[in-house]
Amino acid sequence: MRAYFRNIYAAVSTILIGMRITFKEMFHPSVTNQYPYQYYFEKRKNVRGIHKGFRGQLYIRMEDCIGCKKCAMICPVDCIYIETSRLEKGITLSDTRAVVRLKDQTVWIGELLEGDEKIEPGTVVKLRDLDGNLHESPSEHVEHVVTSKKRRLKLDRFDIDMSLCMFCGLCTEVCSTSCLYMTQTHEFSTYDRASLLFHFADPSIYEGLTPDETETKAEDGADASEGRKQKAARRRQREETA
Ligand code: SF4
Ligand code: SF4
Numbered sequence: 184m185r186a187y188f189r190n191i192y193a194a195v196s197t198i199l200i201g202m203r204i205t206f207k208e209m210f211h212p213s214v215t216n217q218y219p220y221q222y223y224f225e226k227r228k229n230v231r232g233i234h235k236g237f238r239g240q241l242y243i244r245m246e247d248c249i250g251c252k253k254c255a256m257i258c259p260v261d262c263i264y265i266e267t268s269r270l271e272k273g274i275t276l277s278d279t280r281a282v283v284r285l286k287d288q289t290v291w292i293g294e295l296l297e298g299d300e301k302i303e304p305g306t307v308v309k310l311r312d313l314d315g316n317l318h319e320s321p322s323e324h325v326e327h328v329v330t331s332k333k334r335r336l337k338l339d340r341f342d343i344d345m346s347l348c349m350f351c352g353l354c355t356e357v358c359s360t361s362c363l364y365m366t367q368t369h370e371f372s373t374y375d376r377a378s379l380l381f382h383f384a385d386p387s388i389y390e391g392l393t394p395d396e397t398e399t400k401a402e403d404g405a406d407a408s409e410g411r412k413q414k415a416a417r418r419r420q421r422e423e424t425a
Pocket of ligand 1: 350
């Protein structure tokens, strides 16, 4: 019998507590935003922006991609399609740009003047960006440094099917040059699934590139000396085991 009345008391008191909160909130201004009308058309100031770490549509800086395919390999749903080919002998592409990402998600892209991928505590990371501005930060504030890498492959295809992507961000984490990243774009819905297959490969990057004679000779020389070194090492190994 006691339990019966205790349950009635608990039910009534919790309803009253809930009603008290509801009644109090009735006199507060509304915090609900009518998206997208208030966001775009009324431009209401109290509408929250998109936070910095938001995982939106994927984008890639093609001129910094080295075609390593790490992103495609790690993608859990296999929605990144990459095809590469070798460049004509002697053709060299510009190296990729360095990237520094701070813990507050600020990103600098350009030429690394000080610092390394192994972020040593107590040091300074310094970078000159594409507009010539100098940025520096104590290593304690730096989350990630990616140094410049050689580009040796031509990207014939780089497609991402955003209709399959589950926005896990793994591809951006493993990217060798940090050229693949998630933007804040979140409004790209469409009535046609096929239009969610984004093509990023850009043949114009490779236009007008001609083999550099000195480069070709240098490469040939490097190949030959490398081959000679390997042969000598193999011979030494055979002699040691004999
Ligand atoms: S974010 Fe999308 S494309 Fe990248 S690994 Fe995850 S599912 Fe694949
Ligand atoms: S991991 Fe980065 S550099 Fe490698 S292929 Fe993918 S986007 Fe290009």
